[in-house]
Amino acid sequence: MRFVKLKTMSLCLAASLALFGCSAGSGGWGPGDQTSGVSRQPVVVKMIAFNDFHGNLEMPGQLTVPDPADPSKTVKINAGGVDYLAAWVQSLRAKSPNTVVVSAGDLIGASPLVSGLFHDEPTIEAMNLLGLDLNAVGNHEFDDGQQELLRMQNGGCKTGAPTTSCQNGKFVGAKFKFLAANVKKSDGGTLFPAYEIKKFGGIPVAFIGMTLKGTPEIVSPDGIKGLSFQDEAATVNQLIPQLKRQGVSAVVVVVHEGGYQSGNFNECNGVSGPIVDIVKKLDPAVKLVVTGHTHQAYNCVIDGRRVTSAKHYGQLFTEIDFVLDPVTRDVKPGSIQAQNRVVARDIAPLASVSNLVKLYKDLVAPVANRVVGQAAGTLDRTPSAAGETALGDVVADAQLAAGAAQGAVVAFMNPGGVRADIIPGAGGNVTYNQLFTTQPFGNVMTTLTLTGAQIDQLLEQQWSDPSKVKILQVSKGFSYSWSQAAPAGNKVDIASIKINGIAIDPSASYRVQVNNFIAGGGDGFTVLTQGGNRVGGGVDVDVLESYFAGASPVAVPALNRITRLP
Incomplete structure (x- = not known):
């Protein structure tokens, strides 16, 4: 997609059209807009990231964490539940005007019955209430095929499922963006936008979202007919010049591929796996990479870049802060701070999300409890x-x-x-x-x-x-x-x-x-x-x-x- 200087209405139209197959991204930042409304002071941005949620609306079980009294030991604690995750997001967002919430894929698919029976509509609705901004598609987003995935974005009731679809009124679809930079259609466009550009203090930041290139090996072929999955690093590197032409210097990658490490959830001991090679091949413009797929937790610096993952099922999230330099319009060197945090249940859950989960729990109970x-x-x-x-x-x-x-x-x-x-x-x-x-x-x-x-x-x-x-x-x-x-x-x-x-x-x-x-x-x-x-x-x-x-x-x-x- 070619970007030019546009009025606000045109920007909205461009972003809407992007959902129906595009070759670039959405957000519509043009180089001619560089000086309008831009902060002259450093801008602090907060990211809240999670991955591999898999429709876990309820607490999936206990989480093993280091014992606060003796870090050499571990303890099990209650963690998770989408209403508690939403409460943490709301609390952090209230303290930071420049907040973005991202998911690194497998948001849906392989979900518990309370979401899965209803075709994961409950998870999409919960994420709308939580305030998710974007989700990089993962392999499990394709479990029911690309047309069903498009319905997750665009809304509408599932054909032939009158008793399990649209059980909470009309399903409107995701109010957040699905991103798929490396998922190409036969016409050369991407299934979803390649990236989303957000402005903080007038400074644009591009969030490139994608899945692992090996997706065809782990999903049913019928669901991805006509699609090709490109190399992750090559896809990012091809987009960097395009983003620079639009006046974007700050780039974050959100990718559904990951790695492994042997330490606790905020460590990076002996990190290995596909993400290591991917990160090492990325253009220097990329300073931050949010990952998933391996269901691991880590907080790493690989090849000088911050690389994070927050385990799975909404039991952890990563709180990331970075500073945008008003002169370079890029992430200030050394400013990225990240911490994996437990979705502790010592906070009041977000009532609107709790009510949504209860609605679906009541609907599913006769089937679930049999x-x-x-x-x-x-x-x-x-x-x-x-x-x-x-x-x-x-x-x-x-x-x-x-x-x-x-x-x-x-x-x-x-x-x-x-x-x-x-x-x-x-x-x-x-x-x-x-x-x-x-x-x-x-x-x-x-x-x-x-x-x-x-x-x-x-x-x-x-x-x-x-x-x-x-x-x-x-x-x-x-x-x-x-x-x-x-x-x-x-x-x-x-x-x-x-x-x-x-x-x-x-x-x-x-x-x-x-x-x-x-x-x-x-x-x-x-x-x-x-x-x-x-x-x-x-x-x-x-x-x-x-x-x-x-x-x-x-x-x-x-x-x-x-x-x-x-």
């Missing part, structure tokens, strides 16, 4: 040394049972699709809400045929990205071993792969049960796209519910299906 069966103990996602989990085993067992009529002899479940532990209540009871929180995607079962050699290749693809190993959860009767020391591509000895104790034949055919996401090559399991004789099945959460109905009390499996060798 008992679907019992479990003999906690079914968690704590992995064995080999990567096997109790809950992953149960999910795979449920899917195998659902595929038995189509001849399935093994089920494979991608670990990222198992989202929450199942902790039974009184009498071992398990509710539908717990199952939905565990399997929130609405993926459909697919039975297909693979050869023994292709099954071996499938297992090897668990290490297709050595930095993000994905150990498939497998159903009972299937077993194999893998070697820690062996190189990627040779981790699994095909002779160790057995079904009901019998080694597989590389040339024989086997019926395999998977969900439609990995059946389409998601998470890098591309060999599954070669599977033939496909038969569709039920929805993942329904399959799990049926299993609990027939197998309760569901036992806690012994973790003996996958073995790790030295």
Whole structure:
């Protein structure tokens, strides 16, 4: 989009048009406006940032933090709840006239039932009340496809969902901006604006928002048809000259990609992961990078730039302050201060948001509280040394049972699709809400045929990205071993792969049960796209519910299906 000096009305029109596909950004700062209304004093800007909220309107659980009495120890505290997050935002905003609130992606998608059942409209409405300014799209924003994501921005009721959409009156969509600088349409424009320009004391600041370039590997192909996902650093660097031509010197990047570190939530010990290389490749104009995706908390300086992340689920937020220099019109060197803060519940929640959450909790209660069966103990996602989990085993067992009529002899479940532990209540009871929180995607079962050699290749693809190993959860009767020391591509000895104790034949055919996401090559399991004789099945959460109905009390499996060798 080409920017020129415009009147206010034209600026609004340009920003509106940008939502329908643009090649640049919104905000409409022109170089001819540089001297009008600009502060002659340094301008202090406050950013409030969070990431990977995933529709967690209610407190998702306790947060482990350093013990104030002894920092060498940790304690668990209550943290989170969108009404408390909103109260903290309101409190900080009241103290600073130049405040901007940003989300680094996965605001929606893989959400608990109170938001997910209503197509994440409750989360969008809550963020409107909270005062979110912009959200860089993440991979989970595409869970239900690009058209549904556009509805999240533009509003309107979901077609074919009269009992679950627009339950709080007409859904108006997000009052904040979705940004997608590196998500290109076939016509060359971006799905959402590449950036948002905001002025503080008359000085413009550009916020570039984008998702990880690897999004196509972790979302269903049908939802992103016609879209391409560009390199993160290259996308930013291509935009810098355009922003400079508009008189913008201060640039903040908000990106749904991240890293890992071993310290507490305000440290940066041994930081690693994709974000490190991305930051090192960025144009020097970028001084601040807000990140997400890895569900980690860190407060780093990488290559001289501040890089932050606030864990997930609205339990932390990052408070960032920086100073704009009225002469250089850029971030003053050394002025960026950042701190990850707990969304503590020692503040009065924001009433309007509390009321919204209660409305949806009341609507969902009859469904959420329905008992679907019992479990003999906690079914968690704590992995064995080999990567096997109790809950992953149960999910795979449920899917195998659902595929038995189509001849399935093994089920494979991608670990990222198992989202929450199942902790039974009184009498071992398990509710539908717990199952939905565990399997929130609405993926459909697919039975297909693979050869023994292709099954071996499938297992090897668990290490297709050595930095993000994905150990498939497998159903009972299937077993194999893998070697820690062996190189990627040779981790699994095909002779160790057995079904009901019998080694597989590389040339024989086997019926395999998977969900439609990995059946389409998601998470890098591309060999599954070669599977033939496909038969569709039920929805993942329904399959799990049926299993609990027939197998309760569901036992806690012994973790003996996958073995790790030295």
